[in-house]
Amino acid sequence: MIRPSSRRSGLTLALFACLVSAACTSTSGEPDASATAAPDTGIQNVTGQAPPSQGNYPAIVVLEPIGGTTLPPQTVPPKMDQEQQTFIPSILLARTGQPVDFFNHDDVLHNVRVKDDETKESAFNVAIPTGEKYTFTFAKDGFYDVGCDIHPGMSAQILSSSSPWSVVADASGAFSIAGVPNGPYKAIAYAGAQTIEHEVNIAAGATTVDLTK
Ligand SMILES: [Cu+2]
DSSP: OOOTTOOSOHHHHHHHHHHHHOOOBOTTSSBOHHHHTOOOOSEEEEEEEOOOOBTTBOOEEEEEEOSSOOOOOOSSOOEEEEETTEEESSEEEEETTSEEEEEOOSSSOEEEEEEETTTOOEEEEEEEOTTOEEEEEOOSOEEEEEEOSSOTTOEEEEEEESOSOEEEOOTTSEEEEEEEESEEEEEEEEETTEEEEEEEEEBTTBOEEEOOO
């Protein structure tokens, strides 16, 4: 908004920018009240803390809307690839009722065996030749174990959720989920054998979720 050709001094420019953007801080260093009173867009970036990784398993955080919210469909199918006898990623977040693509970009045949972690029922078990793809749609929310019968060392995990608002936390447990509409949610952290749940109300100024306990 401020042209480089302006003849105002730097200080005047800073004050001017402060006045027009309401993004300045007061002299005490605290955020100015006018900055926090920015109009509520109704869509928030939710951040928070879950328990730290346990072994190689970082926490997974899901925000499940409470009530009759229409959930936006996925725009791009999530994908799991196989390269160098490894499933990539090792944890995949999928949407229940929407397709997931399984690729084989390895130079050997793999078979992908996926079963419901809770019931141990098979979801599917298919051989995927080099360069090919298999598409599957999970019908039910839950954790799924992924393996390859040809290479017993290969394993991965899929969480299928109806909610589009899920994320794998970093090793410290910190997480961030963008594009969350205002409203009540069940916030869930899956951390090793632990499941931590809280009901939260997401709104402007209420975008931090503590799922450590
Ligand atoms: Cu394999």
